[in-house]
Amino acid sequence: MSKPFDMELFLAGVLTGSHATRQRHLRQAKLIHxxxxxxxxxxxxxAWRRKHxxxxxxxHLDRRSEATRYYYLLTVRLLSRRLQKTWGFDL
Incomplete structure (x- = not known):
């Protein structure tokens, strides 16, 4: 049995902002994962690629509000930065 992936540890180096912002990014990153x-x-x-x-x-976010999609986009950009990729995403 393998250990579950620790998203908090993975994002620790790139998470900035207030406590609430960091918690939102972690919650959204765990859902994306x-x-x-x-x-x-x-x-x-x-193991992710841009297509994922x-x-x-x-x-997954097609029926969500524009504001919700924007906040997830910020989290996706944070994940891309942590993966050291130059992937661009639009809404």
Whole structure:
């Protein structure tokens, strides 16, 4: 049995802002991780590709408000920065 992925540790180096902002990013990153794991069986963000995050933004958030999509976009950009990728995403 392997240990579950620790998103908080993964994002620790790039999380900034107030406590509430950091908690929101962690909560959203955990949800993104769960959905990508369920859809593509990618256990860690290190195995993700741009298409996985783009799928999440386009299909999982398609019925959410513009504000909600924007906050998830910020989290996706934070994940991209942590992965040291120059992926661009639009809403």
């Amino acid at each position: 769960a959905e990508i794991t369920k859809r593509w069986q990618r256990e860690t963000p290190l 995050l783009a799928w999440f933004l386009e299909h």
